[in-house]
Amino acid sequence: AAAIVVISLTSIGITIYEQRKQNIKIKSMAASSISVKVLRNEVEHILESSELLPGDVMLIPRDGMLLCCDAVLVSGSALVNECSLTGESIPVSKASIPYTSKFIYESGDIAEVKVSEDHLYDGNKDKKYSLYCGTT
Numbered sequence: 848a849a850a851i852v853v854i855s856l857t858s859i860g861i862t863i864y865e866q867r868k869q870n871i872k873i874k875s876m877a878a879s880s881i882s883v884k885v886l887r888n889e890v891e892h893i894l895e896s897s898e899l900l901p902g903d904v905m906l907i908p909r910d911g912m913l914l915c916c917d918a919v920l921v922s923g924s925a926l927v928n929e930c931s932l933t934g935e936s937i938p939v940s941k942a943s944i945p946y947t948s949k950f951i952y953e954s955g956d957i958a959e960v961k962v963s964e965d966h967l968y969d970g971n972k973d974k975k976y977s978l979y980c981g982t983t
Contacts, residue, residue, distance in 0.1 A: 907925070
């Protein structure tokens with residue numbers, strides 16, 4: 848009986864420690880701000896993530912980054928580690944949303960991103976095009 852109590856208390860202690868550690872990490876992420884490349888009005892800017900506005904187009908580096916906000920992938924594809932959200936141990940493949948015009952950012956050419964007016968983004972249906980805050 849004593850062994851069961853010791854094991855139970857140890858398990859509870861570890862669980863409390865992990866929860867507090869995750870809460871501290873979440874609070875620090877919410878308070879932190881990182882520099883991101885953004886297209887705003889067809890002009891490239893480097894802004895702090897706290898200055899992002901709806902409709903800004905973030906340029907994600909090829910070597911990846913910790914996402915500072917939720918986003919929709921409008922061009923290309925991505926391999927995203929969502930284990931902090933879903934608990935899955937393998938990265939998830941994301942594709943660009945099919946109802947946008949092609950966004951071109953190669954050789955310095957920048958094209959405007961246009962979303963089809965007859966389709967609205969739906970957070971539930973369009974998860975395979977969505978990138979979530981806190982994932983890499």
